[in-house]
Every structure is written in structure tokens, then in C-alpha cells.
Amino acid sequence: MTNRIDMKGIGKSFFATRALDDVNFSCVAGEVHALVGLNGAGKSTLMKILGGVYQKDEGVIEHNGRPIEITRPADAGAAGISMIHQELSLINELTVAGNIFLGRELRRGSTPLLDKKEMAAQVGRELERFGLDIDPNRPVRELNSGEKQIVEIIRALMSDSWLIVMDEPTSALSEEDKDRLFQFIDRMKKEGIAIIYISHHMPEIFSIAEEVTVMRDGRIVLNERTEKTTEEAVINEMTGEELEHFVKPHKEITADPLLSVKGVSKGETFHDITFDVRPGEIVVMTGLRGCGAPELAKAIFGLDGDYSGEITYKGKTLKPGRGPAQAVAEGMGLVTENRDKNGILPPLSVRDNIALPFLEKSAYYGLLDGAQIERLVDKAIKDTSTKTESPDQEIRFLSGGNKQKICFSRWLDEDLELLILLEPTRGIDVHAKADIYRIIEDLAGRGVGILILSYEIDEVIMLADRVHTLYQGQAVSEYTYPDFEKDRMLADMAGAGVSH
Structure with missing residues (x-):
């Protein structure tokens, strides 16, 4: 049988x-x-x-x-x-x-x-x-x-x-x-x-x-x-509807670099990486897993100081390992690749998870401005189209896509200047992806520099203004919109033509 x-x-x-x-x-x-x-x-x-x-x-x-x-x-x-x-x-x-x-x-x-x-x-x-x-x-x-x-x-x-x-x-x-x-x-x-x-x-x-x-x-x-x-x-x-395809808006990017990475290396993890991110620009790094991009992104955010080379942000050289609190104070944000382990606090409510980065700004003489926090939370939920029963619902009961939107909502603050995204649409559905693509483009449209790590080649091509391909920690090629060649990018990711 x-x-x-x-x-x-x-x-x-x-x-x-x-x-x-x-x-x-x-x-x-x-x-x-x-x-x-x-x-x-x-x-x-x-x-x-x-x-x-x-x-x-x-x-x-x-x-x-x-x-x-x-x-x-x-x-x-x-x-x-x-x-x-x-x-x-x-x-x-x-x-x-x-x-x-x-x-x-x-x-x-x-x-x-x-x-x-x-x-x-x-x-x-x-x-x-x-x-x-x-x-x-x-x-x-x-x-x-x-x-x-x-x-x-x-x-x-x-x-x-x-x-x-x-x-x-x-x-x-x-x-x-x-x-x-x-x-x-x-x-x-x-x-x-x-x-x-x-x-x-x-x-x-x-x-x-x-x-x-x-x-x-x-x-x-x-x-x-x-x-x-x-x-x-x-x-x-x-x-339940005809889903409109995301269409990348055309834009001219001429500003001086917001972030400059010059000859940055860390052991065998990544070697001699150089690139810029300008205000309003979406730069995507891609490769196979193990290419070194997540570790590089975390070094930029101050989570790892064990590297050589120079990282310059807003014209100033960053101190290695300065810590994420300093990065946030400087106008940086980071959405991690594993939202459940280090992107959210599961026992806390949607409200508390959204409000965390804003608590210091919402405090006056040691007291929190509850009304201001409510305005921030309501705006974040609306701007990201997050589906939740109420702001009081524990975030662990939300779907993967809505948890990811909450991770994004933390950084919709007016002081944000550079947002680093590690696998921003991993494990979420097509509808949530469309919402997140819109959020990314809206942020870029207001002048925020965006640095993304994505392993999905179609997503890379859809979002990027510029693409850097990596293979085992080594930079392979750079592509500029609209001159993206999918087959060449896949070959770069697989190490074709890279000297060993």
C-alpha cells in the first residue's frame, strides 16, 4: 500500500x-x-x-x-x-x-x-x-x-x-x-x-x-x-489580487560618497575590498555563502574591529570596533540576516520592539514621552504595512514577513543616513517582498545610502544601482545599472576566471 x-x-x-x-x-x-x-x-x-x-x-x-x-x-x-x-x-x-x-x-x-x-x-x-x-x-x-x-x-x-x-x-x-x-x-x-x-x-x-x-x-x-x-x-x-511587479525608478546619483571602504581585509574572510556608497544609492554585494560580505557589513557597523584598511563615513575615518551604539548615533542602521535570533526580542510586544531605538530620543529628564512613542509606533506600522492585531501583540506571534517589517521600521527615523541590510527578504512571501522593496526605494529616494547583501540574483538585479560580486572574500567585478549581466554575475559568484 x-x-x-x-x-x-x-x-x-x-x-x-x-x-x-x-x-x-x-x-x-x-x-x-x-x-x-x-x-x-x-x-x-x-x-x-x-x-x-x-x-x-x-x-x-x-x-x-x-x-x-x-x-x-x-x-x-x-x-x-x-x-x-x-x-x-x-x-x-x-x-x-x-x-x-x-x-x-x-x-x-x-x-x-x-x-x-x-x-x-x-x-x-x-x-x-x-x-x-x-x-x-x-x-x-x-x-x-x-x-x-x-x-x-x-x-x-x-x-x-x-x-x-x-x-x-x-x-x-x-x-x-x-x-x-x-x-x-x-x-x-x-x-x-x-x-x-x-x-x-x-x-x-x-x-x-x-x-x-x-x-x-x-x-x-x-x-x-x-x-x-x-x-x-x-x-x-x-x-487574492493581481500583484503589480516592482519597477525600479530611474534616478541620477551624483553626490560625493557617504561611505568609502578602501583596501579592507580580514584574514581569509575578505581581502582588499574597495567600494563607495553615495546618498540615495543602493549598492548590493552578492556571491555564494562564505563570500565574506556579511562579515564586512558587520565591520562597517562597528560589530567587528579586527580588520585592516580604511572605512570612511561622512568624511571621517571610522574607529575599528567602535560598537553599534556609536554607529546608530552616527546615523547608521542594520537589519540582520537572522531576525528571530538577533533581530527581535520575542517576548516583547510589537510596540516595544519598534520603540527600542527611539527610547533615548523620547526621554526628557529621565521620563519617556509616551505620546511621542505612540506616534512613532503607529507611523512605523502604517509605513511598513505591518499586519498585527495591535501594538500590544507579542512580536513572536507575527508571521516572518511582518517580523521583518518591524526590523525595518526601527530605522525609518529621520536621522537615518546609511542602512545596511543582510538578506532583507530571506524566507518571506512575495507580498511582503514587494512592501520591503518599496520601503528600500522610499528610503533611497529621501537620500539614505543603502548597502545590501543578497544571494538572490534576481533580487540583486531588481534593486541595485550598483553591484559588487564577491568570491571567497575577493572582489570580482562591479556592475552599474542598467548594465547588469545575469550570466556573468553568476559566473563571478562561482569563481569563474578568479585567480587562486
């Missing part, structure tokens, strides 16, 4: 909010079923019910036609269901085999000693089964993002899972690692594994998925075989 899961009439409410309403969703072994929708559409809630993280209020879950109860993650595991989250849960200090057998280690007979040789052998056979070249004895800290993703999947498969839920699996992967993952997924399908694939990337969905389901406002609005629908139709169902 072919394994299948059917979720029928699933309903879920959080207080007054109806998160899921009469949802019917199925998946079968040997296929990829793409689950898409805007942030907050309900797809994560549905999968958390399938994974035993949340309990359904209504409906039934059937495995091969028989009702099953999934009230905790262990129940999902017993049914052969595993979830691989966007933020991976591997332990860097353990080996590949150590991570895969974590919690169910093999022992040498009746002794407490671990049978590391047998664990490595079993993992090696599973890796070989799927044509994967990863050393089971290699420490996980030495693996790249794509290899770590594969280790997570192998761990699920060796726990006898036949259904794997992948949440934005390519958000942290290079183009090369994406291709490798897709080849792995193809082999998994042939081995009878079912995959629920949550993603916002339409080309990925239509290249690997047999079926696509679109959720909007807690309901299913489209369920179709991918061969019978189109990217445009899926996006329109996600948004």
Missing part, C-alpha cells in the same frame, strides 16, 4: 483569531506537495498540527485511511512524519553520525560505551544509498549550509520517516547547494518518500513538485497538479 496522509476539516483558533478554517490537505508517498501562501496564511499552523506541535480544534488526520491522533511530536514520529525547520537544529561539535544518532545512540553490547564505528557505518550506507559524498565522521561545524540540510534529512530518514516536511529549505543555500538538494529530493521520491515543501520560490516549486496547494487567510484557495497551473495563477491566489 502506498503511504498517504489526509487532513480533513482541520480547524484551529488562537483566542479570537481563526487561524485555520475547514482545511483539507493530502500528500502521498513518492511525490512533492508544495504548500504556499503569504506569511500568516496558515501553512505553518497546519504543519505544526501535523507535526504535533499544536493540537487541532476540529477535523481528523488519517494515515492510509485510518484516523490517527497527533497530540505531540512523538506521535508524529511514530506515524513516520518528520519536520525540518528553516533554522536547523544540528549540534556543531558532534560528527555527522553523532547528530544523526543523537538520542538513540548505539552501544557496544551492554556497556555504556558508544559504538561510533557502527553508527558511522550505518550512516555511510544511507548516504551511499542516495549518492551523497559526506564523511560520517566529519564534524558538522565543517559542513556548509547545503550539507547540513542534507544531514537533517538523513536523520529523519534513518528514524523511519516516510513523510518529511521542509520549511523554506533553500533560504540559506547557494545555487550549487540548491541543485544538490533538488537531486537528493528526486532520489527520495524514487525511494517512496513523500515531501511537503513550503517555499515562496515559484521556479523551485514548479521544477520539483507534482502538486501545489495555496493557502490564504487560513483556508485552501487552490489545490492543483503543477502541470495544470502556472506561477502567475499561484501568485494571484496567494495574494
Whole structure:
């Protein structure tokens, strides 16, 4: 019998909010079923019910036609269901085999000693089964993002899972690692594994998925075989409207540089980097993961002083490692690449998260001006089109896209002069992306210099006035709008023509 899961009439409410309403969703072994929708559409809630993280209020879950109860993650595991989250849960200090057998280690007979040789052998056979070249004895800290993703999947498969839920699996992967993952997924399908694939990337969905389901406002609005629908139709169902394409406005940039980076190097991380950012200009740095751009951006913001070379801002040479507080006082802002770990304070409200950078400015003789803070918060929510029940809602309950908008809203202050963005649209939907692109262009339009790190080549071309490509910390080429050549940029990112 072919394994299948059917979720029928699933309903879920959080207080007054109806998160899921009469949802019917199925998946079968040997296929990829793409689950898409805007942030907050309900797809994560549905999968958390399938994974035993949340309990359904209504409906039934059937495995091969028989009702099953999934009230905790262990129940999902017993049914052969595993979830691989966007933020991976591997332990860097353990080996590949150590991570895969974590919690169910093999022992040498009746002794407490671990049978590391047998664990490595079993993992090696599973890796070989799927044509994967990863050393089971290699420490996980030495693996790249794509290899770590594969280790997570192998761990699920060796726990006898036949259904794997992948949440934005390519958000942290290079183009090369994406291709490798897709080849792995193809082999998994042939081995009878079912995959629920949550993603916002339409080309990925239509290249690997047999079926696509679109959720909007807690309901299913489209369920179709991918061969019978189109990217445009899926996006329109996600948004409930015809989504206008972002069009980059034309502008002349002639001002003197706001930021100048000259011959900046740090060990093997980045070497001899030189570029300028002018007021109103959007400069994008791109490359494969490990290219050195995030570390360079953090050095500019004062988070790292261990570099040589010169960074000049507003005509003054910056002191290495001066600290982010000084950077903010000088008119800089930074949106980090990992909003959940270091971009927000999850237990605090939307209001408190927005207000943090403004507290000092809103204090008079040691007392906060509550009215001024309310005006700042209301304006930030409106300007970023953030969807929240109220400013008092805890930020951790917002969707990924709305959390990202809050991270942006902190820097919409009139004193902002330079904004540094690390992967500004990672893991958010097409609608939220359009809002963030608009915010970026609005800031540039008022004269703010923008420095972006993005690994998505189409986004790079869409946003940039100037592009710098990097390969393993080395500057490769510079491109100026509108003379962008996608194929050449991809070749730069892959290191083609770079002397080693």
C-alpha cells in the first residue's frame, strides 16, 4: 500500500483569531506537495498540527485511511512524519553520525560505551544509498549550509520517516547547494518518500513538485497538479489580487560618497575590498555563502574591529570596533540576516520592539514621552504595512514577513543616513517582498545610502544601482545599472576566471 496522509476539516483558533478554517490537505508517498501562501496564511499552523506541535480544534488526520491522533511530536514520529525547520537544529561539535544518532545512540553490547564505528557505518550506507559524498565522521561545524540540510534529512530518514516536511529549505543555500538538494529530493521520491515543501520560490516549486496547494487567510484557495497551473495563477491566489511587479525608478546619483571602504581585509574572510556608497544609492554585494560580505557589513557597523584598511563615513575615518551604539548615533542602521535570533526580542510586544531605538530620543529628564512613542509606533506600522492585531501583540506571534517589517521600521527615523541590510527578504512571501522593496526605494529616494547583501540574483538585479560580486572574500567585478549581466554575475559568484 502506498503511504498517504489526509487532513480533513482541520480547524484551529488562537483566542479570537481563526487561524485555520475547514482545511483539507493530502500528500502521498513518492511525490512533492508544495504548500504556499503569504506569511500568516496558515501553512505553518497546519504543519505544526501535523507535526504535533499544536493540537487541532476540529477535523481528523488519517494515515492510509485510518484516523490517527497527533497530540505531540512523538506521535508524529511514530506515524513516520518528520519536520525540518528553516533554522536547523544540528549540534556543531558532534560528527555527522553523532547528530544523526543523537538520542538513540548505539552501544557496544551492554556497556555504556558508544559504538561510533557502527553508527558511522550505518550512516555511510544511507548516504551511499542516495549518492551523497559526506564523511560520517566529519564534524558538522565543517559542513556548509547545503550539507547540513542534507544531514537533517538523513536523520529523519534513518528514524523511519516516510513523510518529511521542509520549511523554506533553500533560504540559506547557494545555487550549487540548491541543485544538490533538488537531486537528493528526486532520489527520495524514487525511494517512496513523500515531501511537503513550503517555499515562496515559484521556479523551485514548479521544477520539483507534482502538486501545489495555496493557502490564504487560513483556508485552501487552490489545490492543483503543477502541470495544470502556472506561477502567475499561484501568485494571484496567494495574494487574492493581481500583484503589480516592482519597477525600479530611474534616478541620477551624483553626490560625493557617504561611505568609502578602501583596501579592507580580514584574514581569509575578505581581502582588499574597495567600494563607495553615495546618498540615495543602493549598492548590493552578492556571491555564494562564505563570500565574506556579511562579515564586512558587520565591520562597517562597528560589530567587528579586527580588520585592516580604511572605512570612511561622512568624511571621517571610522574607529575599528567602535560598537553599534556609536554607529546608530552616527546615523547608521542594520537589519540582520537572522531576525528571530538577533533581530527581535520575542517576548516583547510589537510596540516595544519598534520603540527600542527611539527610547533615548523620547526621554526628557529621565521620563519617556509616551505620546511621542505612540506616534512613532503607529507611523512605523502604517509605513511598513505591518499586519498585527495591535501594538500590544507579542512580536513572536507575527508571521516572518511582518517580523521583518518591524526590523525595518526601527530605522525609518529621520536621522537615518546609511542602512545596511543582510538578506532583507530571506524566507518571506512575495507580498511582503514587494512592501520591503518599496520601503528600500522610499528610503533611497529621501537620500539614505543603502548597502545590501543578497544571494538572490534576481533580487540583486531588481534593486541595485550598483553591484559588487564577491568570491571567497575577493572582489570580482562591479556592475552599474542598467548594465547588469545575469550570466556573468553568476559566473563571478562561482569563481569563474578568479585567480587562486
